[in-house]
Amino acid sequence: MKPGVEELTSFLADHPDVEYVDAILFDLCGIVRGKRYPRQDAKGLFTNGMQIPYSVFLLDVTGDCPDAGGRGFSDGDPDGIAVPVAGTLKRVPWARVPSAQVLLTMTDQDGTASSLDPRNVLRAVESRLVEDGLHPVTALELEFYLIDRQRMTDGSPQFPIAPDTGQRDKNTQVYGMWEIESYAAVLRDIETACNVQGVPCYTASSEYAPGQFEVNLRHVTSGVSAADHASLLKRVVMGVAERHGFEATFMSKPFSKMSGNGLHIHLSLCDETGKNLFDDGGDGGTDMLRWAIGGMQATMAEAMAIFAPNANAYRRFQPNLYVPTGPTWGINNRSVAFRVPSGEGAARRVEHRICGADANPYLALAAVMLGAHHGIKNRIDPGPAHTGNAGKEMDESVPWTWRSALQRLDEAKILPGYISREYLSLYHETKWAEMEKFQSLIAPHEYNWYL
Structure with a gap:
């Protein structure tokens, strides 16, 4: 079992009421984006990551894609793979429906860190x-x-x-x-x-x-x-x-x-x-x-x-x-x-x-x-x-x-x-x-x- 799946399994066992897991990342403007996974589907996120277009990191503050550098409309809007960051799966206390969230970081399809993720820019x-x-x-x-x-x-x-x-x-x-x-x-x-x-x-x-x-x-x-x-x-x-x-x-x-x-x-x-x-x-x-x-x-x-x-x-x-x-x-x-x-x-x-x-x-x-x-x-x-x-x-x-x-x-x-x-x-x-x-x-x- 992958370490991330172990983390999820343990977390869900400790929080049986949690219905959703929000998979989140922060774009160029610092705006939070991502997807919401029903509890029963969250294992796939921790096993295979989340397919999401690279252009999500190149949206303006209104959410529009300006096709910067030909990234977006011009290149067919390809996906990278966003993977959970270990240790960031936590409960969301303010959520109206019992929920958790996990922070993601972006990788290319071969698993290398994506240069478009601001988190990876800082890491470098x-x-x-x-x-x-x-x-x-x-x-x-x-x-x-x-x-x-x-x-x-x-x-x-x-x-x-x-x-x-x-x-x-x-x-x-x-x-x-x-x-x-x-x-x-x-x-x-x-x-x-x-x-x-x-x-x-x-x-x-x-x-x-x-x-x-x-x-x-x-x-x-x-x-x-x-x-x-x-x-x-x-x-x-x-x-x-x-x-x-x-x-x-x-x-x-x-x-x-x-x-x-x-x-x-x-x-x-x-x-x-x-x-x-x-x-x-x-x-x-x-x-x-x-x-x-x-x-x-x-x-x-x-x-x-x-x-x-x-x-x-x-x-x-x-x-x-x-x-x-x-x-x-x-x-x-x-x-x-x-x-x-x-x-x-x-x-x-x-x-x-x-x-x-x-x-x-x-x-x-x-x-x-x-x-x-x-x-x-x-x-x-x-x-x-x-x-x-x-x-x-x-x-x-x-x-x-x-x-x-x-x-x-x-x-x-x-x-x-x-x-x-x-x-x-x-x-x-x-x-x-x-x-x-x-x-x-x-x-x-x-x-x-x-x-």
């Missing part, structure tokens, strides 16, 4: 670091809004009805404990669901806007696992929120006058013994830490289309909002792009603060890791650390629009040394088609302004 980059004795320890933090399921007449979101008062939430109390208590039931169920699904969350905090929260994930010694955790956390939050009558959104900037949602990536590198290579025993960090930051600076512009994957994501970047406005770094300074948090030297790390929460965690982490590796290999000096407000104005060396960011990605010189030129081109084509479709629509304010 991480392998480069490990081959050079650099072992990543990483964790991702995600911000999100709980919003009212009822939209405004123009389709825009509303702040949620606070559970404790029954009134529309208007409070902006960052780290406020009253806000945590008000939404305690939904936050508790998010934590419970994470525990059931093996997603290591450990703290929640209220953020800079009504109904905005951040959930932290524990550091792990596998970048792929860290991105798995972030992707699954988003699914947990959205599922649990819906059961509580809310909607959850990881949109970068759902409210123009309020704080945006970020994805913060914490990264340190260790040797084979587990010693943190960023720790110099003092309050700063090693040369390797600074080189890693230098590499992240050097790759920031090329990777912006990954860190900020849609038009809305660029609305998040504005002066004096605790978001990056250039390739800056500093120690214990939240106004920079690459922050070295204070604390014990053994936990010395870089907090990469650029990504919007709607970035694909696998691709974003791959871009961060390759930047660190590039800097270390080339001993890139990041320059002096910022000690004051580094977010006063926008640095023109960075592309701050979707179009310019995609153009910089297309011209990238460093990223193709880690992520195949083919994949970067497919990403570029998919997102470029999405951008053109976005720009072809007439927004309501255009009628108000110009009609």
Whole structure:
């Protein structure tokens, strides 16, 4: 019996009420896709995998296939084989019908890892670091809004009805404990669901806007696992929120006058013994830490289309909002792009603060890791650390629009040394088609302004 079948058999024996198994994967945009298997048919998934077209990884955010690189309509839309990832078969606590889910990874028909799966893109980059004795320890933090399921007449979101008062939430109390208590039931169920699904969350905090929260994930010694955790956390939050009558959104900037949602990536590198290579025993960090930051600076512009994957994501970047406005770094300074948090030297790390929460965690982490590796290999000096407000104005060396960011990605010189030129081109084509479709629509304010 195959190990996966053994895992399924044991799981179903322990959960006799489970009726369905959802086989899921995350596409280029980070959207969950897959198939639902009745209990009695799930064995076939674990025995033979799931046939699914490669083009599922090249859909835009609306689910359309733009035929990027001739993948989709032009090549007959061939199938690859998605296979279960060991240890990811878990119950779905928020499901209306007793269900489980298992995470998949894509392979070609001969069983080799498919280069179109963002999970495999990250795995390949991480392998480069490990081959050079650099072992990543990483964790991702995600911000999100709980919003009212009822939209405004123009389709825009509303702040949620606070559970404790029954009134529309208007409070902006960052780290406020009253806000945590008000939404305690939904936050508790998010934590419970994470525990059931093996997603290591450990703290929640209220953020800079009504109904905005951040959930932290524990550091792990596998970048792929860290991105798995972030992707699954988003699914947990959205599922649990819906059961509580809310909607959850990881949109970068759902409210123009309020704080945006970020994805913060914490990264340190260790040797084979587990010693943190960023720790110099003092309050700063090693040369390797600074080189890693230098590499992240050097790759920031090329990777912006990954860190900020849609038009809305660029609305998040504005002066004096605790978001990056250039390739800056500093120690214990939240106004920079690459922050070295204070604390014990053994936990010395870089907090990469650029990504919007709607970035694909696998691709974003791959871009961060390759930047660190590039800097270390080339001993890139990041320059002096910022000690004051580094977010006063926008640095023109960075592309701050979707179009310019995609153009910089297309011209990238460093990223193709880690992520195949083919994949970067497919990403570029998919997102470029999405951008053109976005720009072809007439927004309501255009009628108000110009009609």
